[in-house]
Amino acid sequence: DIQMTQAPSSLSASVGDRVTITCRASQSISHYLNWYQQKPGKAPKLLIYAASSLQSGAPSRFSGSGSGTDFSLTISNVQPEDFATYYCQQVYTTRTFGQGTKVEI
């Protein structure tokens, strides 16, 4: 099974900051990587698919990059509504989520 490891597990940021979250796969997954945002008590929302494609409706300050085993999600100019937990997910074989990264004020 493919394991997904995110870093850091949590981080603190201020409004206007640039934030980067990393995700590493235990084996190469090409570009088969998605990113989700989840707020407390709510279902997750898709932000990025295929490593770098922005989901319709997601703000353009979110961007994704990477391929193979190493990926990143960047939030430029963090807004108050961006404080949430972010998960990466591989869809190369079945599906696996990373453990999540909590972005706090």
Next chain:
Amino acid sequence: EVQLVESGGGLVQPGGSLRLSCVASDFSLNSYTMDWVRQAPGKGLEWVSYIDTTSSNKYYADSVKGRFTISRDNARNSLYLQMDGLRDDDTAVYYCVRDFGMVINDYYYYRLDVWGQGTTVTVSS
């Protein structure tokens, strides 16, 4: 509005069974692979299972293999998860999710693009 609505959660004793249901609105379930994803209290997301459009291929996480069964009824626009042999660590919110595939640059990519609101399963004596 495109949405998924789950039902069937509740309190069950260890070793018991539950059947979760999910109904799709404003889209035809038969065009999509569908997944179940769960989240234990205070924990991260865990993929549970998926089923392809024709029910030919079904996959399960190791943690539920042999105990859970995914199925679908495209005529009823519905997805199901039969959960048997429930354990304390199956306690979670269970989400029904649309698994949308599309071709990008000659490759087929999937993404979980529509999520239900979740149904809570509590396993406790």
